[in-house]
Amino acid sequence: GNSVTQMEGPVTLSEEAFLTINCTYTATGYPSLFWYVQYPGEGLQLLLKATKADDKGSNKGFEATYRKETTSFHLEKGSVQVSDSAVYFCALIPLTGGGNKLTFGTGTQLKVEL
Amino acid sequence: DGGITQSPKYLFRKEGQNVTLSCEQNLNHDAMYWYRQDPGQGLRLIYYSQIVNDFQKGDIAEGYSVSREKKESFPLTVTSAQKNPTAFYLCATSGTGKGQPQHFGDGTRLSIL
Numbered sequence: 001g002n003s004v005t006q007m008e009g010p011v012t013l014s015e016e017a018f019l020t021i022n023c024t025y026t027a028t029g030y031p032s033l034f035w036y037v038q039y040p041g042e043g044l045q046l047l048l049k050a051t052k053a054d055d056k057g058s059n060k061g062f063e064a065t066y067r068k069e070t071t072s073f074h075l076e077k078g079s080v081q082v083s084d085s086a087v088y089f090c091a092l093i094p095l096t097g098g099g100n101k102l103t104f105g106t107g108t109q110l111k112v113e114l
Numbered sequence: 115d116g117g118i119t120q121s122p123k124y125l126f127r128k129e130g131q132n133v134t135l136s137c138e139q140n141l142n143h144d145a146m147y148w149y150r151q152d153p154g155q156g157l158r159l160i161y162y163s164q165i166v167n168d169f170q171k172g173d174i175a176e177g178y179s180v181s182r183e184k185k186e187s188f189p190l191t192v193t194s195a196q197k198n199p200t201a202f203y204l205c206a207t208s209g210t211g212k213g214q215p216q217h218f219g220d221g222t223r224l225s226i227l
Contacts, residue, residue, distance in 0.1 A: 032213035043120075043204050043218035044157075051213050089156065093213050099164050100145060100208045101172075102216055106156040 002027045006090050006105035013080055013112050021075040021108045023064075023090035031092040033057075033066055033073040034102070038087045047075075047088070080112045117141040120205050120219035126227050127192065127199060135190045135222045137205035146188035147206040147216060150174060157204065163188055164210060192224065200226050 007022040025031065032051045036044040048057030053068035062077045073090060090105040121136045137146065145164045149157040159172030163182040177196025182188055192199045202223050206216040 032215075034215055036218075041221075043118075043220045044206075046215050046217065049215055093215075095212070099162070100210065100212070100214050100216065101147075101159065101162060102157075104156045 002031070002092060002094050002103045004090050004092055004103055004105035006088075006108050009087075009107070009109035011108060011110050013110070015082055015112055015114055016079045017112075019075070019077040019080045019084075019110065021088055021090075021110070023073045023075065023105060025071050025073065025090075025092050027071075027092055027094050027103075029095035030068070031094045033064070034091045034093075035062070035064055035073070035075050036089040036091060038089065038107070040086075044089065080110070082112045082114060085110055085112045118205060118207055118217060118219035120203075120222050122222060123220070125222055125224045127224060128227050130194045132191055132193050133224065135192070135203055135205075135224070137188045137190070137219060138186055139188075139205075139207045140186065141207055141217065142185075143207035143217075144185070144210045145208045146182070147208075148172075148178075148180065148188070148190045149204040149206065151202040151204060151221075160190065160203075199224055 003026045034049045035047040037047045048059045050057040050066040055066045064075045087107045089107045091102045119138045127133045147162040148160040161180040163169035179191045204221045205219045208214045208216040
């Protein structure tokens with residue numbers, strides 16, 4: 001079946017540090033890949049997406065590259081801010097079957113300190 | 115997302131009582147979804163609907179029911195059969211083109227009195 005594995009949190013960084021949150025997936029073919037962000041007490045917001053191999057999704061300084069050879073979609077940001085503190089979810093939609101049902105990772109909490 | 119409205123934001127249920135959570139959208143999306151989120155955990159799919167008057171069970175449908183009488187609306191009822199209903203409930207919508215991302219409402223937090 002389809003699955004998404006994210007690094008365990010919480011991840012604690014100082015402001016302006018470099019961020020990497022690892023995400024790997026298992027799926028047949030070429031799924032669409034997503035990163036969502038959830039701020040405390042809110043719903044999920046789509047952060048970025050990629051739909052084919054070597055695509056790079058980017059938004060608000062965050063980037064992730066679809067790597068078919070390593071089945072990965074790691075989230076990166078060059079300089080984090082306190083306002084980036086949130087939970088980040090990696091997710092996929094498989095190429096075939098199941099409509100557009102998302103398979104989520106368990107989420108990684110990011111804490112950014114001054 | 116501004117186009118998806120969940121209400122109420124907080125809801126309290128007494129033992130043995132059914133409650134209904136509202137989800138309304140103006141994004142003209144065909145597909146709608148309900149998720150449950152427990153503290154420190156990911157999201158689990160309860161029910162989804164890809165078209166009006168049709169819906170399918172997700173991974174944890176027991177103790178829940180839904181209806182899809184209108185494209186804009188996908189209410190979720192948490193029945194008394196759901197023994198552990200305290201959670202954060204999220205509604206989402208998407209287009210039906212393959213790979214279309216889901217967009218989420220702000221959620222309803224349900225607690226047991």
